[in-house]
Amino acid sequence: MFQYKAKVERIVDGDTLWVDVDLGFFLRQKMHLRLWRVNTPEIRGIERPEGLRAKQYVADALPPGSTVVIKTYKIEKYGRFLADVYYLPGSDDNDQILAHGIHLNQELLDKGLATLAEDY
Incomplete structure (x- = not known):
């Protein structure tokens, strides 16, 4: 497991997003993320x-x-x-986000917007 600070670029659907990741040493990389162990309904078809x-x-x-x-x-x-995503509105400090932030994956489950995906 690796941990990084990133900036959100685009939300694809409820469990998929693009981020710009700070890899350190002035290196950045755009990454396509899928929320770990979370499945939201599809934005196409009957679940739209x-x-x-x-x-x-x-x-x-x-x-x-x-x-x-x-x-x-x-x-x-x-x-x-596959990733866990943590955020804290108004903060860009890693330590604050990890200590006091919201775990997006769990939040979607708690709010009934996602189901647990065991197949990862």
């Missing part, structure tokens, strides 16, 4: 209304430019990094 609600919730919580701390685990079959 619920999927759009989950996406909007994440977009409201993490507008572009928001600072997050990510913990990455592995790359899944579509090339996305």
Whole structure:
């Protein structure tokens, strides 16, 4: 597991986002993330209304430019990094985010916007 500070670039759907990761030593990399062990409804097909609600919730919580701390685990079959995402509105300090922040993955589960995905 690796831990990084990142800036949110774009929300794809309720469990997928693009971030710009600070790798240290003035190195940055754009990463496609899939929330670890979380599955939100799809934004296409029969699940569309619920999927759009989950996406909007994440977009409201993490507008572009928001600072997050990510913990990455592995790359899944579509090339996305599986990650836990933590945020604290108004803060860009890693330590504060980790100590007092919100675990997005768990928040989506708690609010009924996602289900637990055991297949990772």
